[in-house]
Amino acid sequence: MCEIVKGAVLIAQDDKNTYLGKIANSYDSESIFNEYGTYGSQYNSLSVWNQYGTFGNEYNSHSATNSYTSTPPMIIKNKKILGYLSANKNLRGSITPNLLKALCKDEL
Structure with missing residues (x-):
């Protein structure tokens, strides 16, 4: 799975x-796994790991950690949507941020 999403962007x-x-x-x-970078920091507003930011807040409709959203970040590679980064277990083609991190952070 990590090889499939390697190099994909989150939009x-x-x-x-x-x-x-x-x-x-x-x-x-630019990695979401670089905790010192813009997109991997738990403090940056553009990070899915910022629980107070738009994209990491469990209540925001565009957040990866909202369990009910139908509009989470898309995982895109070669101009195709591979799936979604989402805590919504009912959203087809999604993987939770924490599972992605657990499976792929040390594999890439």
């Missing part, structure tokens, strides 16, 4: 299609 389903980083090893400055 929010908001009105700006906000770029939220990419799925890459933790040394990549």
Whole structure:
């Protein structure tokens, strides 16, 4: 699974299609697994790991951690939607942020 999503980008389903980083090893400055980078920091507003930010807040409709949203961040590679980064277990083609991190952070 990690090889499939390696290099994919996260794009929010908001009105700006906000770029939220990419799925890459933790040394990549744009990686969601780089905790010192913009997209991997738990403090940055563009990070899915920021529980107070738009994309990591469990109550925001564009958040990866909202269990009920139908508009979570998309996982896109080669201009195709592979799936969604979402805590919504009923959303087909989704993987939770924590599961993705557990499976792939050290594999990429």
